[in-house]
Amino acid sequence: MELESKLSQSEKSILTIQSEVQNTNRIALSVDCVIFGFDENKLKVLLIRSDLKKYKGKWSLLGDLIKPAEDLDKSAYRILQQRTGLDDIYLEQVHTFGEIKRHPAGRVITVAYYSLINIQHHKLKIYDNELHWHDVKNVTDLAFDHQEIFDTCYKRLQKRILEHPLGFNLLPKKFSLRELQNLYESILDTKMDRRNFRKKFFSMDLLTDLNEMEQDVPHRPGKLYQFNFKKYEKKKKTWIGIDF
Amino acid sequence: MELESKLSQSEKSILTIQSEVQNTNRIALSVDCVIFGFDENKLKVLLIRSDLKKYKGKWSLLGDLIKPAEDLDKSAYRILQQRTGLDDIYLEQVHTFGEIKRHPAGRVITVAYYSLINIQHHKLKIYDNELHWHDVKNVTDLAFDHQEIFDTCYKRLQKRILEHPLGFNLLPKKFSLRELQNLYESILDTKMDRRNFRKKFFSMDLLTDLNEMEQDVPHRPGKLYQFNFKKYEKKKKTWIGIDF
DNA sequence: AAATAATGTGTTAGATTTACACATTAAATT
């Protein structure tokens, strides 16, 4: 009991799962979230230390069992809210992982999501030192099949950001084009030409020029921009058929 | 009992589901497959008549509950094999649908796949007249949330085929470029320029010229080609990072 | 034998992507 109350991951309900799954024909279902953030010019992912002794010391994704009276998407949303305190979260379902022996406690099928959050807003809420923001470059050897889940979600993000301007979910409301480009370069792990990058983005016509400049930067300040959600929503409608 | 033995869909286990789901914390899980075929120059989808009285007369996707001792992908594969008798099936997981009230029998979350099969091979196996190949253009008002699932899977196929040469799974081993183009035009619901289409495909270097001609066509016969799976697998490796 | 309807190929214009160079500005240094 005491043990269980301290656990707040997929692992939380292992004892429960083990007894229940084995005695019924139903299958236990969980959600696992790959939570991306962007800080210090690096793409980060929020991980939690696994409590399961088989995976002692390993890191794992944030997840939980789905409640029977809860929409699947709501379930993912709830996990994020509980963990980050944020409710303006970009969330995308990626894949469902269902190998028989993927979870040591028994049959658990998990639906993987990735989410993009503004790490500056969130930063203060990590009181729990079992939680940590990792550089995506250093993410290896996660618990369970979470490495595979992470890899899949990261690839999906890389692909998506080439098709949709998702990056704004990771940046503060006001940002410079350099910050935006740094974000793209971090996510895609490439270098891009500054001039072509600007040209491309301006041609998309999704940025509002705020007529403000960066403050407190150790070099010539750049202009600040804001993402124009209205225009994006309009444009998105004309993409239907190509999307998804 | 007699009723249940006649049902072979998701609906099959409604009675079972209803009693079990409500009495446990577990969630029932099913797989639904959008099975695409290509015949008479039209893209088709295999549907089954719903037996549920709420959806009497409506068509639905092929699906079944996932067995507790079965990998998720295997489960989808099994459903296809049982239905089509084929085992060289292209299968892709698309999305998991988990709204609380999506299924009238209780909480059932379903994992949607689409598959591509060679309808000529399969054609003979439809003894069951509850099964029918529908033109994708005429697919409306399916049972449950199957219309949404179908739409999602169809869009995914449309997108995928622009990135990967999946069409071969829908064609006989030997095919002409006109047949290939007809397939693309059916899937994407567009007309394409014949000359540009050929150029594009030849430049991909995935077709083996069989030095054979079409037989029994009411016009000048075209050359026959075969898809080169080896070359495709090689090329696919160089795409990693962009894929998924 | 002529007409038909398809296959098979090449060229040109347009759009998009990539490569690359120079002037400008504010901070940091001397």
Added chain:
DNA sequence: AATTTAATGTGTAAATCTAACACATTATTT
């Protein structure tokens, strides 16, 4: 205060990819 530095901000040319388009060829049909 003047100079250096390191970033921002803009424009142009080459290369690649995509789209539009025309004519000769071949087997079938008339």
